[in-house]
Amino acid sequence: MKKLCWIGSPFFANEMTALGWDVTVIRQRTTRLLTWGEVVATCKGEPDAVVLGDASLPPILAGIEAWPCLTAFHCVDSHIHSWQPVYAQAFDLCSISLRDHLPGFQGKILPDECLKWLPPWAPDNMRPRDVDKEWDLLFAGTVNRETTPKRFTFLTELKRHLPSLHVTHGDFRELFPKARVVLNYCERGDLNFRVFEALGTGACLLTPEVGHGQDELFTPGEDMYTYPADDMDALIQQAERLLALDGPCEQAGQNGLAKIDAKHRASHRAREYSDWLRSQSDKYRSRRLAHVADIHDGVLKLLYLHMAEGVANHELRTQYLRLSVATPPLI
Incomplete structure (x- = not known):
C-alpha cells in the first residue's frame, strides 16, 4: 500500500483510503513552515507522495523543490493568490480548480502535461432531505x-x-x-x-x-x-x-x-486524483530533482523574498529570507 501525506485542506483525502492509499493528513491552518523531516516523522516513514491541499495560506513547505517523493499541489484560490502559479513550478504535478486560470500556470518550468483541471465537488454525504420548504x-x-x-x-x-x-x-x-x-x-x-x-x-x-x-x-x-x-x-x-x-x-x-x-462527488475526484498520481512515471520527480537549483534560483528565490517583505511575524520573515538564499537540507 502506497503511503500518501496530505497537507493543508484535506478535501477528498479521506476518500483516498478506500483506493488503496495509506493516508496521513496534516491539517495546516496557520502559516508555519513544514520540513521534510517533520513529514517523515508524522507519517512514520517516508511517503510515496505528498499533496498540498490549498488552505489559502502562503508557501508552507520548506525546500519542497528537493523533497524526494512525488509532490502535487491542488490550487483552489488562484483567484485570490496571484503567487500560486509561481509556487506550483516547484512541484511535480499541479491541479487547478478554476479552469480559466490554467494559462497562468503554463509555459513555465513545470511541463504543461503536469497540469490538470480539477473542478470542485460535492461531499458524498451531502444529499437531498425530505423536508418542507421554508x-x-x-x-x-x-x-x-x-x-x-x-x-x-x-x-x-x-x-x-x-x-x-x-x-x-x-x-x-x-x-x-x-x-x-x-x-x-x-x-x-x-x-x-x-x-x-x-x-x-x-x-x-x-x-x-x-x-x-x-x-x-x-x-x-x-x-x-x-x-x-x-x-x-x-x-x-x-x-x-x-x-x-x-x-x-x-x-x-x-x-x-x-x-x-x-x-x-468527492469520491469521483478522489478516484480521478488517485489514478493521476499512480499513472505518473518517475520522470517528473527525477526531472525536478535534477533541476533543484534552477527551480530555486529561477522561481522560488524571488517568491520567498516577496513573502518575507509582506509578513509581520519576525520569525517567519527570517525563515523566508533563509529559504531565498538556498534550498535547505532535508532534515
Missing part, C-alpha cells in the same frame, strides 16, 4: 461588510427588491433542502463549491455566469439557472420567473442532482 429564495454563507463587501452590498440591495430573500449561514446540508431556490453569488468570479453543494442536495440553483467550465459541467436552463454576474435586473427577473412556477425548479433540482451523483 424559504422561496435562500442565500447561505458569509455576508460581511468588511470581508465580503461586494456580496454584502449586492444582497442588501437585492433584498430591497425581493423581500422573500432569506440570508443566513450554517450547515448547507440542513439549509439548502429547505429552499425552493438557492442563490449563489461569487465575490471574485470563481466557480465555487456552493454550486456543487447546492446541486448535491437536489436544490434548484440560481448562480452567476462565471466561466471556468461551469457550462460544460452543467447545462443552464436544465441542471441549474444562471444570471449575468452582478446584473441585478437580470437576477430579479430570473428569480421571479422561477418562483412563479414549481415545475422548472423541481426538474432542475433533479437534473442537477443526477449530474452530481454521476460525476461530481
Whole structure:
C-alpha cells in the first residue's frame, strides 16, 4: 500500500483510503513552515507522495523543490493568490480548480502535461432531505461588510427588491433542502463549491455566469439557472420567473442532482486524483530533482523574498529570507 501525506485542506483525502492509499493528513491552518523531516516523522516513514491541499495560506513547505517523493499541489484560490502559479513550478504535478486560470500556470518550468483541471465537488454525504420548504429564495454563507463587501452590498440591495430573500449561514446540508431556490453569488468570479453543494442536495440553483467550465459541467436552463454576474435586473427577473412556477425548479433540482451523483462527488475526484498520481512515471520527480537549483534560483528565490517583505511575524520573515538564499537540507 502506497503511503500518501496530505497537507493543508484535506478535501477528498479521506476518500483516498478506500483506493488503496495509506493516508496521513496534516491539517495546516496557520502559516508555519513544514520540513521534510517533520513529514517523515508524522507519517512514520517516508511517503510515496505528498499533496498540498490549498488552505489559502502562503508557501508552507520548506525546500519542497528537493523533497524526494512525488509532490502535487491542488490550487483552489488562484483567484485570490496571484503567487500560486509561481509556487506550483516547484512541484511535480499541479491541479487547478478554476479552469480559466490554467494559462497562468503554463509555459513555465513545470511541463504543461503536469497540469490538470480539477473542478470542485460535492461531499458524498451531502444529499437531498425530505423536508418542507421554508424559504422561496435562500442565500447561505458569509455576508460581511468588511470581508465580503461586494456580496454584502449586492444582497442588501437585492433584498430591497425581493423581500422573500432569506440570508443566513450554517450547515448547507440542513439549509439548502429547505429552499425552493438557492442563490449563489461569487465575490471574485470563481466557480465555487456552493454550486456543487447546492446541486448535491437536489436544490434548484440560481448562480452567476462565471466561466471556468461551469457550462460544460452543467447545462443552464436544465441542471441549474444562471444570471449575468452582478446584473441585478437580470437576477430579479430570473428569480421571479422561477418562483412563479414549481415545475422548472423541481426538474432542475433533479437534473442537477443526477449530474452530481454521476460525476461530481468527492469520491469521483478522489478516484480521478488517485489514478493521476499512480499513472505518473518517475520522470517528473527525477526531472525536478535534477533541476533543484534552477527551480530555486529561477522561481522560488524571488517568491520567498516577496513573502518575507509582506509578513509581520519576525520569525517567519527570517525563515523566508533563509529559504531565498538556498534550498535547505532535508532534515
